[in-house]
Amino acid sequence: MSFARVRALLVVGVLAVIALVFVAVTLVRDTQAGKEAASHCQEGDKLADTRLRQPKDIKINVYNATETAGLANTVKTDFQNRQFQVLKAGNEPNKKGVDDEVAVLRYGPKGVGSYHVLRAYFLNEAEPEFQLDRDNDVVDVVIGGEFKQLATITEVNQALTQRDSASTQLPPRTCADPDLS
Secondary structure, rough: OOOHHHHHHHHHHHHHHHHHHHHHHHHHHHHHHHOOHHHHHOOOEEEOOOOOOOOHHOOOEEEEOEEEEOHHHHHHHHHHHHHOOOEEEEEEEOOOOOEEEEEEEOOOHHHHHHHHHHHHHHHOOOOEEEOOOOOOOEEEEOOOOOOOOOOHHHHHHHHHHHHOOOEEEEEEEOOEEOOOO
């Protein structure tokens, strides 16, 4: 090997090491992480947990708002088979009919990310019902008259990738928790 070739390889090697060190230092000293999310918070806003959780980490209650007897228990079993933590199942406690809906998802600031995952199980056709004063991460799934079945895993993944920008916006009077982003 000629001296010119050795010198060229040495120069390229040194430049590669310098680039790696520069990237590592930049990533370690990044002071902007989370600041953008926190800068949108206004006084009185509640911090929202926007993490898209795994089904095993999502807690739900399943309620039946239809005339079909036993539907809540059937849907509860379907969710349990998909590894969700189902806390309660039964008839809709608020006695609100949702005949013209697939489902209604009631959630608070701590359940924003869980809501987005659950909405995909209804192919993004479930209606949101955000409750600002709700202080837990449990999402109430209220089954409506247009419900047929839960989506398959493939359909869920497609629904999660096809969400539009309006459906991914934070609910009113909330801002993303920079510690959970």
